[in-house]
Amino acid sequence: MAAPAGAAAPPPTGAALAKAAASRAAPSDGERAKAVEAFRALGLCVQLAEAAASLGWREPSAIQAQSIPPQLAGKDVIGLAQTGSGKTGAFALPVLQSLLDRPQELSALVLSPTRELAIQIAETFDALGQGIGLKTAVLVGGVDSTGQAIALGRRPHVVVGTPGRVVDHLSNTKGFTLRALRHLVLDEADKLLDMDFEAEIDQILKAAPRPGGGATAAGGGAGAGRRTLLFSATMTSKVQKLQRACLSSPVKVEVSAKYSTVDTLRQQYVFCPAKYKDAHLAFVLNELSGCTAMIFTRTCESSRRVALTLRNLGFGAVPIHGQMAQAKRLGALNKFKAGERAALVATDVASRGLDIPHVDVVINYDVPSNPKDYVHRVGRTARAGRSGRAVTLVTQYDVEPFQRIEHLIDKKLEAFPADRDEVLVLLEQVSQAQRIAAAQLREADGAGGGGGQGASGGAGGTREEEEGGAAAKRCGGNRDFPFIFSGPSRERPQKSMV
Ligand code: AMP
Numbered sequence: 001m002a003a004p005a006g007a008a009a010p011p012p013t014g015a016a017l018a019k020a021a022a023s024r025a026a027p028s029d030g031e032r033a034k035a036v037e038a039f040r041a042l043g044l045c046v047q048l049a050e051a052a053a054s055l056g057w058r059e060p061s062a063i064q065a066q067s068i069p070p071q072l073a074g075k076d077v078i079g080l081a082q083t084g085s086g087k088t089g090a091f092a093l094p095v096l097q098s099l100l101d102r103p104q105e106l107s108a109l110v111l112s113p114t115r116e117l118a119i120q121i122a123e124t125f126d127a128l129g130q131g132i133g134l135k136t137a138v139l140v141g142g143v144d145s146t147g148q149a150i151a152l153g154r155r156p157h158v159v160v161g162t163p164g165r166v167v168d169h170l171s172n173t174k175g176f177t178l179r180a181l182r183h184l185v186l187d188e189a190d191k192l193l194d195m196d197f198e199a200e201i202d203q204i205l206k207a208a209p210r211p212g213g214g215a216t217a218a219g220g221g222a223g224a225g226r227r228t229l230l231f232s233a234t235m236t237s238k239v240q241k242l243q244r245a246c247l248s249s250p251v252k253v254e255v256s257a258k259y260s261t262v263d264t265l266r267q268q269y270v271f272c273p274a275k276y277k278d279a280h281l282a283f284v285l286n287e288l289s290g291c292t293a294m295i296f297t298r299t300c301e302s303s304r305r306v307a308l309t310l311r312n313l314g315f316g317a318v319p320i321h322g323q324m325a326q327a328k329r330l331g332a333l334n335k336f337k338a339g340e341r342a343a344l345v346a347t348d349v350a351s352r353g354l355d356i357p358h359v360d361v362v363i364n365y366d367v368p369s370n371p372k373d374y375v376h377r378v379g380r381t382a383r384a385g386r387s388g389r390a391v392t393l394v395t396q397y398d399v400e401p402f403q404r405i406e407h408l409i410d411k412k413l414e415a416f417p418a419d420r421d422e423v424l425v426l427l428e429q430v431s432q433a434q435r436i437a438a439a440q441l442r443e444a445d446g447a448g449g450g451g452g453q454g455a456s457g458g459a460g461g462t463r464e465e466e467e468g469g470a471a472a473k474r475c476g477g478n479r480d481f482p483f484i485f486s487g488p489s490r491e492r493p494q495k496s497m498v
Contacts, residue, residue: 027053032053035058038058039052042068042069047100047131047132048093050131051096051127051131052128062255064093067090067251071229072094072097076211076229078231078232078251079230084379084383087187089128094183095183098183099132104182105135106178106180107183108182108185109185111166113192113194114162114191114349115329116330117188118138118139118160121187122138136156136158137151138160139162141164141165142329145168148173152173152176153175163192164197170203178209179208179209180209181208183228186229187231188231190232191233193239211228230242233376261382261409267392267411269393269414270284270415271395272393272423274395276427279430280393280423282430283422284416285310286426293342293359294362295345295362296377297366303321303345304321306365312433315342316343319332320346332344359388361381362388366393367394367401367405368405371404374405374409
């Protein structure tokens with residue numbers, strides 16, 4: 001059970017993930033047998049090889065091929081892998097194999113920098129462990145911890161969490177201990193350290209058995225020793241320090257050069273004056289109608305504003321950002337994952353680690369100031385060998401950061417064809433949608449009593465803000481407004497302008 005207790009909308013379960021995999025082009029019996037064989041060749045047992053094949057995985061990804069055999073041989077591994085490389089399977093499969101060999105509760109702890117990623121990792125464990133009675137628990141902040149304590153009481157085999165909440169439970173939840181821990185996984189270690197989780201990681205390391213065997217670092221218990229896996233997109237000096245502190249003679253596995261983008265990704269840009277940015281966004285979305293899109297903004301406020309503007313244009317968009325309450329964040333993500341919304345308007349909180357299999361296009365509404373964030377953002381599409389597209393809106397103020405991106409990825413991006421007159425035709429509708437959005441934001445913030453981010457921003461916006469609300473109706477939205485995109489978001493709009 002991967003659902004974090006206390007969240008309003010439960011995330012998809014492992015079964016849902018397996019169902020989603022089944023809905024992809026189903027492999028023939030021969031292909032499936034080949035996939036099982038390929039995973040078996042890494043040293044995995046037939047049950048797990050079949051579980052991987054059931055998810056539609058036809059062969060091990062590079063990080064899986066290189067890191068699973070040393071893990072099965074009991075080695076610590078440091079894996080440098082780009083986002084979307086299949087690294088969750090790379091650590092989940094060996095953990096599951098060890099559990100099959102020697103079942104034990106609280107056997108593995110996976111630390112993740114973000115709540116969403118933690119949930120996603122647990123979903124992958126659930127999907128792969130479906131047939132073997134695996135129990136997982138998710139410990140993340142932002143939701144009530146009582147349900148999590150109850151989940152821990154069910155003695156899960158694998159716990160996935162964010163460091164702060166894991167430490168909370170270590171201090172406050174009776175019976176939760178890491179003394180028998182056999183596998184510690186630090187996922188997205190560079191991000192964990194960027195987010196200043198060092199103190200928490202330290203506490204967790206003290207509570208866990210030492211690498212290779214013996215008592216916990218704090219001196220208590222008599223653990224059987226732990227294996228440690230550290231995965232990171234980059235090898236920073238902090239990651240190196242962490243590696244020295246907690247890995248024992250690790251095998252280093254690196255599957256791609258730093259900060260490259262995959263070949264199956266088509267990368268484009270649109271040059272547009274800042275004041276016509278929303279019109280260009282609408283234009284691009286209209287050109288790519290039928291696609292599911294993740295749209296990245298720099299701030300929480302602009303994620304809210306852009307999502308509302310798009311909704312007012314009839315496009316199914318939902319915001320996700322760090323100032324939303326956790327339950328709302330999960331709700332937004334699940335609506336998008338389930339295909340109920342065609343666009344997720346996100347800040348960088350959502351740019352790393354999230355696995356949303358059906359993202360066709362990533363749109364950078366704001367050019368990220370750190371070029372590395374560009375690579376993480378566009379990594380939401382073209383995952384695991386599939387194709388995808390990224391379109392970046394570049395205004396007169398973004399030329400320098402845009403050039404830094406091209407320099408980092410060592411590629412010149414191609415122009416997205418946008419005829420100026422065709423874009424300008426949209427201006428009137430977009431301006432009206434913006435005005436309604438501004439009224440909706442005022443209304444939502446006012447409804448919260450405090451105004452600004454503290455009101456609706458803190459709670460992630462009211463339902464009015466999410467769904468349109470009174471301001472939209474007063475301004476003629478939803479009924480009289482001449483939408484660019486018509487029909488419910490599930491029925492993707494055909495390519496039509498007005
Ligand atoms: P991750 O990097 O773990 O977030 O995985 C990215 C995506 O790749 C997820 O949708 C996985 O289900 C998928 N995936 C993982 N391993 C494989 C594989 N061997 N073949 C195809 N897809 C995979």
